[in-house]
Amino acid sequence: MNLHSDNVILRPFRESDAGRMAELANNEKIGRNLRDGFPYPYSLEDAARHIKRFQQFKSYFAIEYKGEYAGNISLTPLDNVYRKTAEIGYFLGEPYWNKGIMTTAVNIITKFGFNEMGLARIHTGVYEYNAASQKVLEKCGYIKEGVFRKNVFKEGRLWDEVRFAKINPDLEMLQNDQ
């Protein structure tokens, strides 16, 4: 399924995205904000492996800006008693930063998560130094719920993690679902 707004399209991954994904993701400024499964340096093999895995999920998307692959965005549903919650994750290649693209992409996937996936809650943890990502989430109506102190070990030291979440505005409808 393709989801779109303005010049931003979320679409399923293609094997042919690997080359550009590897070029854009091979950037220390990106890797330092993501989990270690998204390493720096980032190789073509990393991109091909990730694409193969991402294609198994209906809520993992490539971001296209004006027809070009520009980054990734995903919702990963949790399980057990947390099964009405998903974690949001994303990155955008540096040439595309500060044009409002990720704000648009987060708004699109949040609507998809609530309306199509029936989620009650979408959340993520942002590393303390990632002001741009915190700004994106705030612009999309995510609320800062708290700080998980020294929860992240990255670049050889501990950092605080800031938890942001958004609740489905149609929550009442979901309360009685299985």
Ligand SMILES: CC(C)(COP(=O)(O)OP(=O)(O)OC[C@H]1O[C@@H](n2cnc3c(N)ncnc32)[C@H](O)[C@@H]1OP(=O)(O)O)[C@@H](O)C(=O)NCCC(=O)NCCS
């Ligand atoms: C964080 C990221 C997704 C932002 O994408 P983007 O498309 O540039 O975001 P937007 O343009 O929609 O919004 C960015 C906002 O942050 C602000 N911003 C950018 N750099 C900033 C900084 N260093 N300090 C404070 N605010 C900053 C921008 O001014 C903008 O706010 P504004 O619209 O009020 O001016 C992108 O930089 C990225 O992929 N970074 C690396 C990976 C990453 O951090 N992933 C998220 C992990 S939680």
